[in-house]
Amino acid sequence: MLKRIHAEIMVIAFFVALTAIVFQQIYTSMTEQGIASGGAYDNAAAYPKALASLIIVLLVIQAFISKATRSQSSGTRWQELLKPGVLICLFAGYLIGLQVVGYHLATPVMLASILFLTGVRHIWSTVIFALASSLLFAFFFEKFLKVVLPGGLWQLNVAW
Numbered sequence: 075m076l077k078r079i080h081a082e083i084m085v086i087a088f089f090v091a092l093t094a095i096v097f098q099q100i101y102t103s104m105t106e107q108g109i110a111s112g113g114a115y116d117n118a119a120a121y122p123k124a125l126a127s128l129i130i131v132l133l134v135i136q137a138f139i140s141k142a143t144r145s146q147s148s149g150t151r152w153q154e155l156l157k158p159g160v161l162i163c164l165f166a167g168y169l170i171g172l173q174v175v176g177y178h179l180a181t182p183v184m185l186a187s188i189l190f191l192t193g194v195r196h197i198w199s200t201v202i203f204a205l206a207s208s209l210l211f212a213f214f215f216e217k218f219l220k221v222v223l224p225g226g227l228w229q230l231n232v233a234w
Contacts, residue, residue: 079140081155082136082140086133086136086137089129089133090130090133092126092129093126093129093130093133096122096123096125096126097123097126099122100119100122100123104118104119157191160191161188161191164184164187164188164191165184167184168180168181168183168184171183171184172224172226173224173226174226174227175226175227175228175230176223176224176225176226176227176228176229176230176231177208177212177223177224177225177226178208178212178223178225178230178231178232179226179230180226181204181208181211181212182201182204182205182208183204185203185204185207185208186200186201186204189203189204209232212232213232213234216231216232216234217234
């Protein structure tokens with residue numbers, strides 16, 4: 075049986091490491107390339123830095139909540155960590171799939187898989203939601219934010 079505090083410490087350590095990697099990349103690789111400074115539209119490091127800072131704030135809040143509820147915590151069985159573990163593996167597969175098949179093929183599959191994992195079993199609503207969400211996000215990022223989404227090996231992109 076895994077104690078709840080141990081599970082929380084592992085999750086907090088993971089996100090601390092993740093934010094450390096983000097800041098390491100910003101202050102080394104992105105700085106060397108000259109893309110870690112400038113205005114909001116020229117600064118490629120602005121979004122990762124803001125997101126990493128938000129994660130740090132949320133980690134501090136979670137640490138205080140965890141400390142306050144520590145006396146009430148009970149043990150966690152390993153079986154209860156199965157679904158979050160599958161979700162992490164699914165997301166890792168999605169990140170790999172982005173490079174291989176691109177955003178427009180990988181994202182609907184990932185969204186449908188997450189919906190199935192969380193208990194949604196109506197196939198048509200799952201497919202429609204996954205496709206519509208994927209296309210809406212793609213439209214927003216490509217049209218308004220001018221972000222080029224990964225096209226994969228076949229360079230599949232939608233001309234908006």
